[in-house]
Amino acid sequence: MNQKSNPLSYGSKLTTGGEDQLLEKLVHAINRANEIFISVSFIQKSGIRLLFEALSDALQRNASIKLVSSDYMCITDPTALRDLQLLQQSGAQVKMFVCKGRQSFHMKSYIFVRNEDDTEYNGCAFVGSNNISEAALTSAIEWCLRYDQNTKEPEFKNILNQFDAVFNHSQTVELTDHWISNYIERRSEVKPALQQVGAIDEPKAVPNNAQLEALTALQGSRDKGFKRGLVVLATGMGKTWLSAFDVQQLGAKTVLFVAHREEILTQAARTFTQLMPEQTTGFYNGKQKQQESDFLFASVQTIGQQSHLEQFSAEHFDYIIVDEFHHATANTYRQLLNHFKPKFLLGLTATPERTDQADIIQLCDNNRVFERTLINGIEDKILVPFHYYGINDETVDYQALPWRNGRFDPNEATNAFATNKRATHITEHWHKHHQQRTLAFCISKRHADFMASWFNKEGIPSAAVYSGSTLHRNEALEQLNRGKLSVLFSVDLFNEGTDLPAIDTVLILRPTESKILFLQQLGRGLRQSPETDKTHLVVLDFIGNHKSYLNRAMALLGKNHPSATEINKLKKTPELTDGCFVNIAPELIDFWADLVRMGKTAIQAYQSLSEYLGRRPSASEFFYDGFKLTKMREQQGSWFELVANQEDDAKIQKITRNPVYRNFLLQGIETTSMAKSFKPILLEAFLELDGLRTPPTTEALAQRSREIFDRHPELLPDIRADLQNCSSTDSRWHKYWLSNPINFLSKKDQNHSQAWFTVEHGVFKANINIDAAHINVLERMMQELVELLLALYSDRISRKKEKDKPQVEAKQPESNVVQLPYFPNLKIACGHFKNGTADEAELMEIPTDYNRKDNSRLFLARASGNSMNGGKNPIQDGDLLLLERITSNNAGSISNLTMAIERQDEGGDNQYLLRVVKKNSDGSYRLVANNPEYGDLIANEGMATFARLVGVVG
Incomplete structure (x- = not known):
């Protein structure tokens, strides 16, 4: 019977294995059937993986x-069996026939029905020797005879x-967690028998x-002491497997895995069950609520809702994994993270930049545990090298295309894309560089269909695959792997969460404004594929004359900010690591160089970052992106005024138009002075306690603040030494917290119109009138600014650690000079505070008169200004100053000494002053x-001494 009369089947009725695989015919029938009936003696994980x-x-x-x-x-x-349970949880009916004594069970049948209407159907049944294992479905010599039927005979x-008789037999039982647990116990006693029949499947993953x-x-x-942490692993390096290995390492018994897409959750569940099949798994989403499972895989859209969070105690899970942070709103995750208190929480992402990680790292208590980029993965032989060709998309004028949001x-x-001229251009370059299996990314279904049709006309076997396409995704991948197709043109199906190891060519035919998305598309082809002898990935990227494409070049170089230096590197075909290279059309590099020379305003920086992230940036992301916050405020007034100008968000616009709210956010939070981390920790605790609705007591505020410190062990040194180990309920801690941030945050700053917080009858609250209808949005805006404060402070700590390291090793003199590190950009102001950085250092020789036994803390910088031009030892503008860094070991008394004072401006940049x-x-x-x-200046909590003057080098 031919395929036309029975769409479920094709080919000869007898399948013999090897070149004539049953797998292809089963997948073909599964993709077209309305009803599927399978009965087999045994199932191996290698086999169920294929189906x-x-x-x-x-x-x-x-x-x-x-x-x-x-x-x-x-x-x-x-x-x-755990994989079957996942199918069961999605609606499949799965049962097990329990053999008694020496009873055998040798059925191997696959039956498919396709209903055409109420009276007619097509059917086919495969009956033979094939169980569900990789060998039986592919390479083994297995006979299977097909019976076709297209009427109800x-x-x-x-x-x-x-x-049905077997399925409903008295010895056939439903597959349950309890049955599997008992089966695992029974199976452990018969391993020798399994080895004799060759039934031991592939070894466990390592x-x-x-x-x-x-x-x-x-x-x-x-x-x-960290209870949360972020791991950054590039696409293809095994983030989900890592989380499963760490669950095993910690010995966690209850686990919550959170993601934004069902496909990611299903794949994660399969990973965990493969490593730990003895644990039960379940889903928590719009359809299923299997909350008693050991390992629960939940959609953030569901479990992130307060009504669902309340179904779990705070300590319900030992371990929580949050995957792909960059897809979720911070507020959704924050509700979840504020509710649960696991032994450990792991954030996973593949995004490589600090900009991308700004919100993520806040949710992980500023603890970036581990990071490996695509290049690291290639160097470790986990990923294959890539050959990247940036091809000028000369057939399209991108400047003429409408650009919105x-x-x-x-x-x-x-x-503009679905034209013969562009398709010809693409085909020419594909013929020049392609390998065996190509995955192409298109902008729309119409575009994918057009390209597939064009390639087929050119004699290149191709297909379009997308949601609702005639060819199912799983079948398309099988045909590509087997070589029946050379190119798959896809739309939004393979950006993430899909393992495609055989792909060796990636064709990017669509704009990809987000660098994250671009790296995910690149990563689809970087996985190793020993079965196909893949040596490298070819990437053919068609790039237009538009600013959004600049992100791609920076992604390949592992850079966040495009600069003239980085653009010039592209002209020399940079080699990133062994086997990798980047080749970009010269006219594109020239175009990018012109863009970089133009510079950016705050609005342009905001828009560029929005395009890169694919969404509105947060304040901390904007800070990490490098635009000066002080410059931003000069141009826009405040962060949320910039947001309100750029986003169609009526709620934020309404808040920023209210002068009381605006000043509260700007003066009370965004530009509050910080000597330590206390203020952002206090404000974080205030928000966690729902302080705008129900102002907390100072005792509750102090207790929650201490609990937040416990999640931030790197900030504990800010606390007075004798209180670093005291409990959150200790009265000494409450007294200390009252006298420090609560006291300071409740005072009116000399530059502000009022005190923005107050304490009344032992209760800490915002010192403004807030309309109840505005609380939700004001709370979110406050949270974003608190995260900015923590980002500013964490960055300050990081820079201080770098500064405390000898930037350039001081050398002892061989003759009459000593070499010390000199910082050309570190201007020590003699007048008013002046911005400076210690980002560059060089060695400078000075006379041995200044040599000491220990030169490790000495460095050189220039004076800037005339305020110290007086007295017995005047310091002139431009003098070379010899300074000694202050550390905990050499602080001593500072009274009556000439000291270099450090503080940060509102944008988080360091400023320096000599007095x-x-x-x-x-x-x-x-x-x-x-x-x-x-005149004299009064020292305040935002200032710190960082060096003492040794002398002026003559």
Whole structure:
């Protein structure tokens, strides 16, 4: 019977294995059937892996699946049973035939029905020797005879009836967690028998080199006291496997894995069950609420809601994993993270930049545990090298395409892309560089269909695959892997969460405004594929004359900010690591160079970052992106005024138009002075306690603040030494917290119109009138600014650590000179505070008169200004100053000494000033200039001494 009369089947009725694989015919039938009936003696994980995607897709289109296997000789793999449970949870009916005594169970049948209407159907049944294992479905010599039926004749009805008899047999039981647990125990006693029949499936997975390093780092992080951490692993390096290995390392019994897409959750569940089949797994989403499972895989859209969070105690999970942070709103995750208190929380992402990680790192208590980029993965032989060709998309004028909200209009872009001229251009370059299996990314279904049709006309076997396409995704991948297709043109199906190891060529035919998305598309082809002898990935990227494409070049170079230096590197075909290279058309590099020379305003920086992220940036992301916050405020007034100007967000616009709210956010939070981390920790605790609605007592505020410190062990040194180990309920801690941030945050700053917080009758609250209707949005805006404060402070700590390291090693003299590090950009102001950085250092020789036994803390910088031009030892503008860095070991007294003072401006940049420090009778300090024309300054909590003056180098 031919395929036209029975769309479920094709080819000869007898399948013999090897070149004539049963797998292809089963996948073909699964993708077209309304009803699926499978009965096999045993199932191995290698076999169910080959059928899982097709069966899962069938369930999604509401096909009926009934499957029965057996415990015959305990050959079936428990991991395969867990995969069957995942299908069961999606709607499949799965049962096990329990053999008694020496009873055998040898059924191997696959039955498919396609209903055409109420009276007619097509059917086919494969009956033979094939169980569900990779060998049986592919390479082994296995005979299987197909019976086709396209009407309701008695013989086919008899086949269905006989299946039902087995499926409903008294010895056939439903597959449950309890049954699997008992089966695992029974199976452990019959391993020798399994080995005799060759039923031991592939060995358990083990960590790769990068995962081993990450596991060590994760355990070390926990040993330091961290309860949360972020791991950055490039696409293809095994983030999900790492999380499963770490769950095993920690010995966690209850686990929550959170993601934004069902596909990611299903794949994660399969990973965990493969490693730990003895644990039960379940889903928590819009359809299922299996909250009693050991390992729960939950969609953030569901479990992130307060009503669902309340179904779990705070300590319900030992371990929580949050995957792909960059896809979620911070507020959704924050509700979840504020509710749960696991032994450890792991954030996972593949994004490589600090900009991308700004919100993520806040949620992980500023603890970046481990990071490996694509290049690291290639160097470790986990990923294959890539050959990247940036091809000028000369057939399209991107400047003429409508650009709205950070992306091109898809209809107009499709019209410009789906042309014979562009297709010819693409085909020429594909013929020049392609390998065996190509995955192409298109902007729309119409674009994908056009390209597939064009390539087929050119004699290149191709297909378009997308949601609702005639060819199912799983079948398209199988055909590509087998070589029946050379190119798959896809739309939004393979950006993430899909393992495509055989792909060796990636064709990027669409604009990809987000660097994250671009790296995910690149990563689709970087996985190793020993079966196909893949040596490298070819990437053909068609690049237009538009600013959004600049992100791609920076992504390849691992850079966040495009600069003239980085652009020039591209002209020399940079080699990133062995086997990798980047080749970009010269006219594109020239175009990018012109863009970089133009510079950016705050609005342009905001828009560029929005395009890169694919969404509105947060304040901390904007800070890490490098635009000066002080410059931003000069141009826009405040962060949220910039947001309100750029986003169609009526709620934020309404808040920023209210002068009380605006000043509260700007003065009370965004630009509050910080000597330590206390203020952002206090504000974080206030928000966690729902302080805008129900102002907390100072005791509750102090207690929650201490709990937040416990999540931030790197900030504990800010606390007075004798209180670093005290409990959150200790009265000494409450007293200390009252006298420090609560007191300071409740005072009116000299530059502000009022005190923005107050304490009344032991309750800490905002000192403004807030309309109840505005609380939700004001709370979110506050949270974003608190995260900015923590980012500013964390960056300050990092820069201080770098500064405290000898930037350039001081060398002892061989003759009459000594070499010390000189910082050309570190201007020590003699007048008013002046911005400076210690980002560059060089060695400078000075006379041996200044040599000391220990030169490790000495450095050189220039004076800038005339406030110290007076007294016995005047300091002139431009003098070379010899300074000694202050550390905890050499601090000593500072009174009456000339000191370099450090503070940060509102944008988080360091400023420096040289003054004589005088102590007042009340214990405070004033900063005195040697030049009487300059008045004294009163030291405040935002200032710190960082070096003492040794002398002026003559």
